[in-house]
Amino acid sequence: MPIEVDGEFIEVDQDGYLKNLQEWTPQIASAIALQENIQLTEDHWEIIYLLQAFYGDFQISPAMRALVKYTEKKLGQDKGKSIYLMSLFPPSPAKIASKIAGLPRPANCL
Structure with a gap:
């Protein structure tokens, strides 16, 4: 199930890890962190x-x-x-x- 970040859908595996590591951005990191109930500091x-x-x-x-x-x-x-x-x-x-x-x-x- 992809995650949506700034209107774009990013592919992740069944456990939520990025399928394409080159797609990583700080915004994607923040979105994944929120799914894990973590507010990044x-x-x-x-x-x-x-x-x-x-x-x-x-x-x-x-x-x-x-x-x-x-x-x-x-x-x-x-x-x-x-x-x-x-x-x-x-x-x-x-x-x-x-x-x-x-x-x-x-x-x-x-």
Whole structure:
């Protein structure tokens, strides 16, 4: 079922992940976040852009453990904690944040 953003319909899979990653825009991210009952703040955007950098480096979406370690390495110990990420992207930060960032579903997330 596609999502509508600014009058355009964007194709997503049955779980809400973009079918065409090149279609991602901040407006699409905001629309997906609203579907997940998340109001994006600067803290959310920091993680979204971090995830996109991870994907650019490794060509995969990180599972939770890799996301926590990468976040700690790039943003420090305070933000590199699963509880912090959970507060931003409940109930599954790796899955929800990847979806909002326009990335594929992480392979190791159920």
